[in-house]
Amino acid sequence: MEQFIPGQRWISNTESELGLGLILEVAHKRITVLFLACDEKRMYAQDNAPLTRVRFSAGDVIESIDEEKVIVTDLIEQNGLITYLGKNENGQEVRVDEVELNHHIQFNKPQDRLFIGQVDPTAWFLLRYETWRRLQQHQQSPVKGLLGGRASLIPHQLFIAHESANRSAPRIMLADEVGLGKTIEAGLILHHRLINGLSNRVLIIVPETLLHQWLVEMLRRFNLRFSVFDEARCLGAYVEDDMLADAESSLRTLGGEDANSDNPFLTEQLILCSQGFFSNYPRRQQQAIDAGWDMVIVDEAHHLEWSEQAPSADYLFVEQLARVSPSLILLTATPEQLGKESHFARLRLLDPDRFYSFAAFVEEERLFEPVANAAKSLLAKEALNEEAQHHLTELLKDDNVDGLLKNLNDPEKSAAARDALVNVLLDHHGTGRILFRNSRQTVQGFPERERYGYALSGQPNSDDLQQDPRYLWLVDKVKQLGGIHTIPGDRLASSRLADGIHTIPGDKALVICKHAQTAIDLEQTLKNRAGIASAVFHEGMTIIERDRAAAYFADPDSAARLLICSEIGSEGRNFQFVHHLILMDLPVNPDLLQQRIGRLDRIGQKHVIQIHVPYLEHSDNAVLYRWYDEGLNAFASNSSSAQRVADILHDELAAVLESKDSAAIDALIVKTQALSAELETQMHNGRDQLLELNSCRKELADELIGQLNSYEKEGVLWPYMEDVFECYGVDTEFHSPDCFIVRPSDHLRVSHFPGLTEDGMTVTVDRQIALAREDMQFMTWEHPIVTASMDMVLSSETGNAAISVIKHSDLKAGQFLLECLFIVECSAPAELQIGRFLPHTPIRVLIDQNQKDLSAAIDHRDLVEAGIKFDKHKIIAFLNSQRPHLINLLSMAEQTAKAGMQQLVDDATQAMLESLSNEIKRLVRLKKVNPTIRTEEIELLKDMTMLAHENIQAAQLRLDAVRFVITS
Secondary structure, three states: OOOOOOOOEEEEOOOHHHOEEEEEEEEOOEEEEEEOOOOEEEEEEOOOOOEEEOOOOOOOEEEEOOOOEEEEEEEEEEOOEEEEEEEEOOOOEEEEEHHHEOOOOOOOOHHHHHHOOOOEOHHHHHHHHHHHHHHHHHHOOOOOOOOOOOOOOOHHHHHHHHHHHOOOOOEEEEOOOOOOOHHHHHHHHHHHHHHOOOOOOEEEEEOHHHHHHHHHHHHHHHOOOOEEOOHHHHHHHHHHHHHOHHHHHHHHHHHOOOOOOOOHHHOOOEEEEEHHHHHHOOHHHHHHHHOOOOEEEEOOHHHOOOOOOOOOHHHHHHHHHHHHOOEEEEEOOOHHHHOHHHHHHHHHHHOOOOOOOHHHHHHHHHHHHHHHHHHHHHHOOOOOOHHHHHHHHHHOHHHOOHHHHHHOOOOOOHHHHHHHHHHHHHHHOOOOOOEEOOOOOOOOOOOOEEEEEEEEOOOOOOOOHHHOHHHHHHHHHHHHHOOOOOOOHHHHHHHOOOOOOOOOOOOOEEEEOOOHHHHHHHHHHHHHHHOOOEEEEOOOOOHHHHHHHHHHHHOOOOOOOEEEEOHHHHOOOOOOOOOEEEEOOOOOOHHHHHHHHHOOOOOOOOOOEEEEEEEEOOOHHHHHHHHHHHHHOOOOOOOOOHHHHHHHOHHHHHHHHHHOOHHHHHHHHHHHHHHHHHHHHHHHHOOOHHHHHHOOOHHHHHHHHHHHHHHHOOOOHHHHHHHHHHHHOEEEEEEEOOEEEEEEOOOOOOOOOOOOOOOOEEEEOOHHHHHHOOOOEEOOOOOHHHHHHHHHHHHOOOOOEEEEEEOOOOOOOOOEEEEEEEEEEOOOOHHHOHHHOOOOEEEEEEEEOOOOEOOOOOOHHHOOEOOOOOOHHHHHHHHHHOHHHHHHHHHHHHHHHHHHHHHHHHHHHHHHHHHHHHHHHHHHHHHOOOOOOOHHHHHHHHHHHHHHHHHHHOOEEEEEEEEEEEEO
């Protein structure tokens, strides 16, 4: 072991960022080291100090305190201190005593760390290599960006996200029917864009009532933390600016006042606002327009009123935002519900050049009608009449469809000809690229619904909830759900519990009522007076409290039979593991009723949904129950026309609710039935089946789902993360199959592990568990903790230098080898998505002491440590004695890696040219028949192809890690 002498330079093995240390004192078996670069002093026990002697060799470049660079030619050691002889940049011979070395010298390069003995455990080297491999795999995955959402893998949602998110600047309208997940579709697109670096600044504008739903959906489903901006938040941003004013005053004086320096929208990247906020504070509108967004998302966009003569102020504001934002996503009701003028108003926000005149739009729709009718016949497998064939021939004359039309009459060729004609028509479809619309009729997988109404006699008792007939009914209902059948006969008769109830003992139920206080009172009274355990869920609780309540209710072993929600329970949560819904009151808004039912009525629900509605006789709820049930059939199925019917009959419904007159109720129900049937017929006739077909191409969607399932079932994510946690001192504990508890230990290597709280968290790597247990984090390769962990490994020195003693049957004992990890780096703007073709790619080179390349012969995974302890100091001394030879081996390894890099560059160039050229050709062909293809989109693709080629050709090679391997 080398002797410590004052004046020597040593470096800390555990705190390399301290720079060069200077030995000040050696006394009483202790040494004192001064790190001048950061003015820190450390004291160590002499026999186990985590220090490595700094000793440069001939050929190294050193730097003096005066920042003069010197190439070392020789060194003299006297009394334990080193003097370096060398030449400066001017060729002059100079002497540098080690005490004169620059204090800020750090050894970051792998070879430097190896030679000075600053090596990490082999496990860390293996982790670094595995991190590069996984990063490369993910960068090239066709489903990158779609993996991280806590959502079921539903075909139409994934198709829309994949189809639109990869465009250079998506400008689209999502118009799916209620319950098909427009919010999830928008979230998938946004998540994809953010993960791939295609968008950074995003503004979401929603109705006031949906702020919380969007906030929760983005956070819980996609790990996206949006900031909710209102007037108070904007004023708060100014206060923060004032606090920084003194620090920034000199910069403002020198550079002038930035016009946007007081713009609160520049303080965050992801912002969520209500439309009402901008309406109430018009001066914020210009600030939002000036803030520069990559993407703007507008929910309930059909509420933006427009006419050619007098567009509303809200519409004009969104129109200005749309003009300055490259990407725009509108979420809106279906076109059939909107009416032509309202539908056109949305389209002109997306593409004002294409949709410039309402009259021209109507005429175009009229001319396309015969083609739409022909498409319906093709999809229905009906014969085409002569007129329909003539229209198709005229429209598709450039596509030479005569042969396909003739084949329609050939029994053996008709099916293939029909499919081919439909595909050609899809390419011609006028709004197919900017409008996505799916209906429940085309999207399968929804459960059946049964409704049960309970007419209760008596009056509500506000002073004593126990005497309210609905409370008494609820107690009896919970007992029945729990398998308890000791209900008094008189109460059974009064509540009509015997009317067609079909329940399973032990079932749970979701209870929704309008007001938070009602939910609180119900939960307390059930617990204190009836001994019934339940969870409560309302807007007065924090998000964490709501998560805990939902998790308690979801746990199959918990005592909670009910989750009692205020209206907030109908927003943004998935309770599809439940199939009993109890509505303690009914909203007047049909859409809100569908939202309530939609918490259970979801794709993937395995049971028939049973909707229970207790109501007091002669009450508003009694009228609403009959109107929804008999007039709109709203409990049995979703009605696209329900909200329009409610809007038209609003005054008549209000009058009937006031009078409770039975004859008036009967008349309103008859009128509702007729109006609903008329509107449903209009909507069905107006359905654009080509549009629906183009909104979900099942073959592509199924392929995406297959790729996602394969990715998730590899089973390598959790073992990888366990290695990361082990390396950085994070404790892991088994919770249940595919679920784990993660918490920081007392030996954490970093001050704060990214994304991990002091209390830790429970995670799952199973999508189905994550959907049922929202209190658990859903860990995927795109979860913030995983991405931050990979970045932490690769951006630090972790594992970039190591020494291993291994046993291998093909290697003789006593040999040494160098295992080098080179990285091919191609830095390019994010919008080019170079990672699809040439991500940061590891190239491994294994070379033995005789300069033989063994990379192909011996796999990285076969170099397993023998478990033999070694004297690190002796090996470091050997490394330095063999330094010229090892440097030569490194040079040879680099030449081998460069040859591998050239092959990667050639393959990536070919793949890029093939992919982008095919896309350009496709768009050029489509533009001839489909005016929604914009010229600038094609030109942008051409520019991207040229830039991508330049960047791939400019790829660089870098030594990232090295391992000195000794055979035993």
